[in-house]
Structures are given as C-alpha cells and as structure tokens.
Amino acid sequence: MKELRKKLDRSCVNATAGDWRDWRWQFKNRVTKIDALDGLAGNRNKDEIKAVASVYPMAITPYYLSLIQEHNEKDPVFAQCVPTSLETDFSTGIAEDPLDEDTHMPVPKLVHRYPDRCLAMVTETCAVFCRHCNRKRFWSRPNHINLKARFQKMIRYIAASPQIREVIISGGDPLTLDDAVLENLLAGLRDIPHVEVLRIGSRVPVVLPMRVTKDLCRMLKRFRPLWLNTQFNHPREITPEAARACQMLLDAGIPVSNQSVLLKGINDSPDIMKDLLRGLQKISVRPYYLFHCDPARGCAHFRTDPKSGVAMMEKIWRQCSGLCLPQYVLDVPGSSGKIPLNIMSPALQKDLKKHQHYFDKFQ
Numbered sequence: 557m558k559e560l561r562k563k564l565d566r567s568c569v570n571a572t573a574g575d576w577r578d579w580r581w582q583f584k585n586r587v588t589k590i591d592a593l594d595g596l597a598g599n600r601n602k603d604e605i606k607a608v609a610s611v612y613p614m615a616i617t618p619y620y621l622s623l624i625q626e627h628n629e630k631d632p633v634f635a636q637c638v639p640t641s642l643e644t645d646f647s648t649g650i651a652e653d654p655l656d657e658d659t660h661m662p663v664p665k666l667v668h669r670y671p672d673r674c675l676a677m678v679t680e681t682c683a684v685f686c687r688h689c690n691r692k693r694f695w696s697r698p699n700h701i702n703l704k705a706r707f708q709k710m711i712r713y714i715a716a717s718p719q720i721r722e723v724i725i726s727g728g729d730p731l732t733l734d735d736a737v738l739e740n741l742l743a744g745l746r747d748i749p750h751v752e753v754l755r756i757g758s759r760v761p762v763v764l765p766m767r768v769t770k771d772l773c774r775m776l777k778r779f780r781p782l783w784l785n786t787q788f789n790h791p792r793e794i795t796p797e798a799a800r801a802c803q804m805l806l807d808a809g810i811p812v813s814n815q816s817v818l819l820k821g822i823n824d825s826p827d828i829m830k831d832l833l834r835g836l837q838k839i840s841v842r843p844y845y846l847f848h849c850d851p852a853r854g855c856a857h858f859r860t861d862p863k864s865g866v867a868m869m870e871k872i873w874r875q876c877s878g879l880c881l882p883q884y885v886l887d888v889p890g891s892s893g894k895i896p897l898n899i900m901s902p903a904l905q906k907d908l909k910k911h912q913h914y915f916d917k918f919q
C-alpha cells in the first residue's frame with residue numbers, strides 16, 4: 557500500500573491509516589486526473605486515456621487502485637477501472653441506452669419497465685466508474701441537480717402507482733450519498749403503504765468498502781425489508797475489507813446478493829468464475845445473477861459470445877453446489893423479465909430428454 561501511495565498524489569503520500577479507512581477521504585482522493593495515474597497506467601498511452609476520459613470520465617478510489625497487481629489490461633482490476641481507447645470505438649453501431657430505459661421514465665430518472673417494480677436512479681455519481689457500465693452515458697451529465705425535487709417526483713409517482721411493490725434504488729451508486737440524504741429518501745418510500753420491499757444496488761462493498769459504517773448499517777436497518785445487491789466480478793475483489801463490509805450489512809439483517817457481469821478477459825473462464833462464486837459463498841453473499849454484458853456503447857470489448865457463456869456455466873453447474881450458482885441471464889428491452897440463458901444449454905436439454913420418462917409420470 558505504501559508503494560501505491562507514493563505513486564499517487566501528495567495527499568495520498570501523507571495519508572494516515574485512519575485516512576485510508578475513512579470513506580470520505582477515499583472518495584475525495586479518487587483518481588480522476590490522468591496525471592495522477594503516473595506509473596499506474598502501464599502500457600496505456602496518457603493522451604489516449606485523456607481523450608477517452610473526456611467522453612467517459614475516470615474515477616478510481618485509492619483502495620480499488622491498490623488491488624491492481626499488474627499495470628496492464630490483463631489485470632482484472634486494472635481492466636475494470638482504467639480507460640482504454642476501445643471504449644470510444646463506436647464502429648459496432650450499438651446503443652447508448654441498450655435497455656431502452658430512457659423511454660420508460662414516467663418521471664425523470666425513474667424507470668418503470670415491469671408492473672410490480674421500478675428503478676429509481678438517485679444519483680449519477682459512483683465511487684469508481686466501471687469501464688463496463690451499461691449506464692456510462694450518464695457519467696458526464698451534471699450530478700446532484702436538485703436531488704430533493706427529483707426524489708419528491710419519484711415518491712409522488714410511486715405513491716400513485718399501487719401496483720408497485722418493490723423499489724430498486726440505484727444510480728450511479730446510491731451509497732455515495734450522505735446518510736441523511738439517503739435516509740430521507742428511504743423514509744419517503746417506506747411511508748408508501750403498497751411498497752413492500754426496498755432494494756439497493758451498490759458497488760460500494762467492492763470498490764469502497766469503508767463506506768459501510770456502523771451508522772449506515774444502523775440507519776438502513778430501520779427500513780427493512782431492505783435487500784442489497786452488489787457486483788463482485790473477480791475473486792481478487794473479495795478482500796478482508798470487502799468481506800467485513802458485507803458482514804456488517806448481514807449483521808444488520810440486510811441480505812447481500814451479487815450480480816456479476818460476464819466480462820471478456822476478466823471472468824469468462826470457468827476456473828475464475830468458480831473461484832468467484834465459491835469465494836462469495838464463503839463470505840455469505842449469495843450469487844444471484846450473472847448478467848450477459850449488455851450491448852451498451854463503449855463496452856463492446858468486454859462482451860463475450862452467449863454460447864461461450866453457456867458452455868462456461870455448464871462446466872460450473874457440474875462442479876458447484878446450488879447455493880453458489882447465479883442465474884445466467886440476458887436483459888432484453890421489451891421482454892417481461894430477464895431471460896435465463898441456461899435454456900440454450902445443449903447438455904441441459906440432453907439431460908431433460910434422458911429423464912423424460914420421469915416427467916411423464918406427472919402428466
């Protein structure tokens with residue numbers, strides 16, 4: 557860690573161990589300027605990174621930077637946070653808004669695609685801007701513009717929509733908001749009688765685990781049933797700090813599930829995926845979804861072929877217990893839910909055929 561601090565700017569060199577554990581310090585000292593990446597950008601050309609970051613900004617917490625072992629694209633942490641010119645190769649003609657979210661917003665930043673649940677995008681800020689993010693189109697837009705007014709409109713819409721029983725609070729990363737701001741929002745949602753369940757989507761346990769404080773857990777606990785979905789994509793991200801953050805949430809009665817994204821060169825090998833899933837089970841985080849990478853603009857270099865994803869999951873299905881197994885899914889705009897890709901599995905279909913006589917008994 558000392559080595560890393562030396563490479564970062566002066567404020568990091570002088571940081572104390574207390575600073576390092578303080579989420580506000582980590583957030584304030586995120587690496588957002590290319591020059592601060594000196595010695596960390598590996599073989600990536602600085603001008604190239606600057607040009608990409610002017611379209612899709614960069615932000616990396618010192619903590620997440622410290623998880624990099626090799627400063628090149630082969631490193632799974634480096635590849636997830638350091639910009640590459642591949643992000644601005646738009647020749648593949650894919651969509652800026654692949655899930656068609658912008659056309660399903662009855663009020664600003666509230667997506668209502670499925671009848672019983674809605675997604676509230678409560679900020680455009682993240683602790684780390686993940687290079688594979690399917691909402692990277694929001695990063696360069698102004699942040700935190702009158703959040704209060706935004707939240708009021710959301711709450712009014714949800715209160716007037718009795719079919720909504722679950723609200724997913726996402727962003728950006730909602731846990732980059734201060735406790736008091738988040739508390740107001742959660743209280744407003746909890747006051748709506750037909751909202752049964754709240755869910756927070758946050759990568760904070762992975763990229764800024766010190767954000768999970770006792771105060772935060774105490775506050776979140778008051779709004780249960782509240783679920784937290786996070787996004788570990790590689791076993792290297794399961795550190796003692798991350799495990800501790802998840803444990804604190806679990807101790808507060810908040811179930812923590814994981815939604816990985818299948819990323820080329822990062823977690824698309826059966827061995828790495830198996831280590832990730834087993835590692836999550838060891839820290840009591842339930843692998844929930846493995847998302848096939850959406851066809852979002854700026855992410856083409858991370859996308860794999862769904863067939864190879866199915867083949868990888870087939871191998872894993874045979875080796876891991878059910879508690880370790882996420883559903884491998886594709887999010888499709890216009891569909892009534894996420895589509896499980898295991899239905900494409902030839903081995904599964906063969907198994908079903910082999911046991912057809914068993915199913916026939918139930919006819």
Ligand code: SF4
Binds near residue numbers: 681
């Ligand atoms: S934390 Fe989530 S919303 Fe933010 S950049 Fe990463 S994937 Fe996207």
